[in-house]
Amino acid sequence: MWQQTFCLILSVIITGSFSVSGDMTVSPVVFVPRGEDAILSCSFTHSRQQDYSGKIAVKWLARESNALPFIICTVKNDSTEGLCSVPELKHSLLGDPRWGELSLLIRRVHLSDNGTYFCRVELDGWRNSFQKGTQLYVTVKPQILNLSVVESHSGSDSASRRLRCEVEGHPLPTVTWLSASRGLLKDQVQTSTVSPYQLVSTVPYLEEDVFTCRVENMVGGAERRYPASYTLMITALTVCGLVVLLLLCAGFIVCRRNRVENHHLHESDCPVEGDVELQLVYSAVSMTNSTSSQHKSLRSSSQQQQQQQQEPGVIYSPVNIQSRVRCEGNSRL
Structure with missing residues (x-):
């Protein structure tokens, strides 16, 4: 102890x-x-x-x-x-x-x-x-650093040119190749690790085909097509199609609105019984006191000024005359 x-x-x-x-x-x-x-x-x-x-x-x-x-x-x-x-x-x-x-x-x-x-x-x-x-x-979300065609100097395949996809990510992403004509590519795919965070993958390149390099890991993914002009062409065609569709819709709306306005205009101008026109009619009237007094009560200030310039003893009076004119607008609409 x-x-x-x-x-x-x-x-x-x-x-x-x-x-x-x-x-x-x-x-x-x-x-x-x-x-x-x-x-x-x-x-x-x-x-x-x-x-x-x-x-x-x-x-x-x-x-x-x-x-x-x-x-x-x-x-x-x-x-x-x-x-x-x-x-x-x-x-x-x-x-x-x-x-x-x-x-x-x-x-x-x-x-x-x-x-x-x-x-x-x-x-x-x-x-x-x-x-x-x-x-x-x-962690680093996968990204494609470069996608380009390179000359192939070795390999078991006969392709002289290969499409090279340089990738970065952590953890290292998986690379998948897609072809527009052949779908998922598995044969002749070569992938090598460049560093703990970068790798390179290549496939035989055919000019008449369109390829997609797709990369994925636990934090995300990315993809890119080659040639890039193919993607730009699809995007441009899509945008042009939307613009044309919008223009057609706008033109249809404008035409429809004009037809409705013309329809209302014809309905307001053309009564059921025909057009009404105002014409000036000359009538000889005897100059009696009773007639003269009646016309004096109906004259307006503007008519008095006109009558001062006309011949004495003549009275001008507006008269409504209906003419049988068919309303073309109503018949069409």
């Missing part, structure tokens, strides 16, 4: 503190699209959380568990000092180590940031250290 006590006292003297038990939690895999910020979560709790007053050293390592840390942040658990987060840097701590928050923030991740990261925390004493790894997986 005294030997165990002596070893414990000796351990305290050497390490400066008692060993503590703790628990560290990290995310096994973190998926982040290229160009966005990544957060690698890491939290830590230990048995002396309430009364611990020593130092807390947080370290983040990349690729190897024994690599040199690229982030080191040390704070005292009972202090009010500032944290180690620096907004301008690509890597910084996200959280307060005094509360067990040890997460890592990586701003605007790229494909080169892919890999394993290790979260490490050290308390006072060489035995009081804990470390766990987490995987950062930067």
Whole structure:
């Protein structure tokens, strides 16, 4: 018994503190699209959380568990000092180590940031250290970098020219070739990996055919046709067809509106019994006092001015005369 006590006292003297038990939690895999910020979560709790007053050293390592840390942040658990987060840097701590928050923030991740990261925390004493790894997986939506015809200098097929499709994506996408005349192509397809994020696929090229290179992975897909003029021609024909259809509809609407307006115009101009025309009729009237007084009461100011220029003793009076004229508009409509 005294030997165990002596070893414990000796351990305290050497390490400066008692060993503590703790628990560290990290995310096994973190998926982040290229160009966005990544957060690698890491939290830590230990048995002396309430009364611990020593130092807390947080370290983040990349690729190897024994690599040199690229982030080191040390704070005292009972202090009010500032944290180690620096907004301008690509890597910084996200959280307060005094509360067990040890997460890592990586701003605007790229494909080169892919890999394993290790979260490490050290308390006072060489035995009081804990470390766990987490995987950062930067995803890239597939895209076709280039689609062109190249000369073939080798291969089992007899085609001297091949259509080459250069693709980028993470995870590496699958490539599917389609032919306008033959459908899905499986034979004579050659695909090779250029890098962990790029590959190249080729098929024999026939000028009279139209090919489609289609790529897909877990985050999306893309496709492109060759030759490109074929796609442009289809698009142009589609647009022209829509324009012609709109013009025809507009012309039909205008013609219909004109017919309706003409129909209403003929109906207003042509009564049922025929056209009515106003004609000027001359009539000889004897100049008696009674007749003269009757006409004087019917004359307007405009008629009086006209009569002043006519011969004396003659009275002009408008008379309605109906002419039997057939309304052509009504008969047609």
